[in-house]
Amino acid sequence: MSKQAWDNYWASGMHSCFPKNEITDTELKQVWNNSIKQLALKDHAQLLELGCGNGFLTEIIIASLTSIRHILNMMDYSQVQLDKVLASAQYETRVFQNTTIEQMPFNDASMDLVLANFSFEYADPDKAIQQVSRVLSKGGQFLFNIHAKNSFVSAISTNVCSGLQLMFKNKYLFANINEIIRLKQQLTDISHKTEIIAISRSVIDELKSMDIASNGGIGNSGVIEDILPIINTSNSMVSFSRLEHIWESYKLYQMRIQQQLEVGYDSDSIKILVKAFNQSAIDVSVKPIYIDGKLFSYMLQGVKRSN
Numbered sequence: 209m210s211k212q213a214w215d216n217y218w219a220s221g222m223h224s225c226f227p228k229n230e231i232t233d234t235e236l237k238q239v240w241n242n243s244i245k246q247l248a249l250k251d252h253a254q255l256l257e258l259g260c261g262n263g264f265l266t267e268i269i270i271a272s273l274t275s276i277r278h279i280l281n282m283m284d285y286s287q288v289q290l291d292k293v294l295a296s297a298q299y300e301t302r303v304f305q306n307t308t309i310e311q312m313p314f315n316d317a318s319m320d321l322v323l324a325n326f327s328f329e330y331a332d333p334d335k336a337i338q339q340v341s342r343v344l345s346k347g348g349q350f351l352f353n354i355h356a357k358n359s360f361v362s363a364i365s366t367n368v369c370s371g372l373q374l375m376f377k378n379k380y381l382f383a384n385i386n387e388i389i390r391l392k393q394q395l396t397d398i399s400h401k402t403e404i405i406a407i408s409r410s411v412i413d414e415l416k417s418m419d420i421a422s423n424g425g426i427g428n429s430g431v432i433e434d435i436l437p438i439i440n441t442s443n444s445m446v447s448f449s450r451l452e453h454i455w456e457s458y459k460l461y462q463m464r465i466q467q468q469l470e471v472g473y474d475s476d477s478i479k480i481l482v483k484a485f486n487q488s489a490i491d492v493s494v495k496p497i498y499i500d501g502k503l504f505s506y507m508l509q510g511v512k513r514s515n
């Protein structure tokens with residue numbers, strides 16, 4: 209089911225996981241640029257990006273690794289759209305869709321560098337560690353940026369999740385918006401208009417009270433911007449199918465960020481993760497990443513032991 213949530217997200221043309229926060233994307237890009245630049249890579253290196261999505265990290269890899277000839281392999285279990293990003297690649301690129309991190313179609317010891325921006329942690333940890341260890345060559349490295357359980361992003365996501373949960377539990381909201389559409393589609397006389405305004409007000413009031421109850425979760429979800437044009441009395445171009453589409457896409461959105469909350473690591477669970485990597489012949493160091501002075505994620509850097 210979460211695959212469907214990602215398919216839907218990438219099909220909508222999104223480029224990153226944090227489209228509503230430009231500062232996050234800009235600073236994260238900087239973090240990745242610095243991390244990739246300090247890597248020592250051999251010529252003709254084989255690179256593998258896990259869970260590449262629509263290429264937020266792919267674009268950074270392509271732009272920052274121009275002087276080292278390499279083959280860039282990208283995989284994701286979703287239907288991703290990388291054509292735009294790959295158009296600027298100087299070296300060979302290979303895309304593997306419908307491929308899981310738990311069962312990767314790459315030979316043992318075939319990769320010199322494995323990278324992942326918020327994707328490694330979505331897979332089953334034991335299988336993911338086993339696969340990463342299997343495909344890495346001796347001395348091969350990885351860099352994984354993973355969700356932090358207590359980050360400011362998680363706090364926002366928690367509120368958005370509870371706001372959307374309240375919205376889906378509210379029996380009247382969807383019915384009221386449907387009723388507005390029905391009235392708008394009839395020949396509008398003045399009494400219709402008054403009725404539409406009254407129902408629209410109650411929809412806004414409902415949304416406001418759910419926003420307060422979820423600490424701003426409704427406001428941060430973007431749902432208000434989607435619903436306002438539908439209930440606006442001067443907008444006659446509304447349809448039931450548009451509302452259905454909005455509702456379905458917010459259900460998938462909630463599922464997606466709910467999953468993000470579940471896969472986050474804290475300093476204790478990271479210790480267990482590092483130990484599991486060590487048992488798979490990979491030494492790992494962990495660096496917390498701060499954005500705007502607040503905890504954002506953890507960057508894991510690993511090296512496959514040579515002996």
Ligand SMILES: C[S@@+](CC[C@H](N)C(=O)[O-])C[C@H]1O[C@@H](n2cnc3c(N)ncnc32)[C@H](O)[C@@H]1O
Pocket residue numbers: 211214215223224225258259260261262263264265283284285286307308309310324325326327330331332
């Ligand atoms: C949070 S997104 C990150 C996408 C991209 N790396 C970025 O930074 O924009 C997580 C990605 O991992 C993929 N994914 C989740 N679980 C996966 C699995 N078990 N195997 C392969 N891909 C997976 C999803 O389809 C999604 O594209």
